[in-house]
Amino acid sequence: MSRIPGSNGEKTLKAIYAAATDLIYLNGFEAVSLRQLAGAVGIQAGSLYNHIASKQDLLYKLTLEIMLEHNAAIDEALRGRDDPAEALMAFTRSHITYYASRKKQVFIGNFELRSLTGDHYKQIVLLRDQYEKRLVSILEKGAEQGCWAKSDMRVTAKALIAMMTGVCMWYDPKGDYSIDELVRHYQDLVMGGVRQGSV
Structure with a gap:
């Protein structure tokens, strides 16, 4: 997935929550990796920590x-x-x-x-x-x-x-x-x- 165009912090956080909800619902929390989540949102894995603590x-x-x-x-x-x-x-x-x-x-x-x-x-x-x-x-x-x-x-x-x-x-x-x-x-x-x- 490509990076969210013109995304700000609030939009990115909402996108993270939405993607996490879909992934956890489909695969279970333990099976979802942060790298997988970052890919679904369209950001680098390390960038997730600008929005979530863990x-x-x-x-x-x-x-x-x-x-x-x-x-x-x-x-x-x-x-x-x-x-x-x-x-x-x-x-x-x-x-x-x-x-x-x-x-x-x-x-x-x-x-x-x-x-x-x-x-x-x-x-x-x-x-x-x-x-x-x-x-x-x-x-x-x-x-x-x-x-x-x-x-x-x-x-x-x-x-x-x-x-x-x-x-x-x-x-x-x-x-x-x-x-x-x-x-x-x-x-x-x-x-x-x-x-x-x-x-």
Whole structure:
């Protein structure tokens, strides 16, 4: 690939992030070399260090951006929604929409988390736990108000998130379902599950 014409630092960094996302999604983090990444962007391998501190730091920045955006999206979706059933439907819509429309990013955020180390890993796990606690809170409030069956809501939240997260593995926007159709189907699954106590 030829050098990006007239690129500045910000444009080059965006190009690095975009190329890294594609390469990691296709090959896995451990299999991607910085030389390979530089070639995809159209710069010399040594020039990468003008934009990133290390390969580990690159993965951390990619994952951090994903988690912050994801948490911000759920905050916006839940704003002003005090009814637990309404909040649960909003949570499901936000999660499915985000995961179906950003397959590469969320795949990296979930399945390459194992490659983060030290404080990088701890910070991303903290953000992930904060996201999960939002769902636990909704489920516990709904159970208290008799909206659905009482159970261990931490386990229920983990089960629901795992089910919804899997959409990034198979959803094809060119396939048989629109995102809105997908959302409605998952909302039915989630609500049916918690009301019957089967998740």
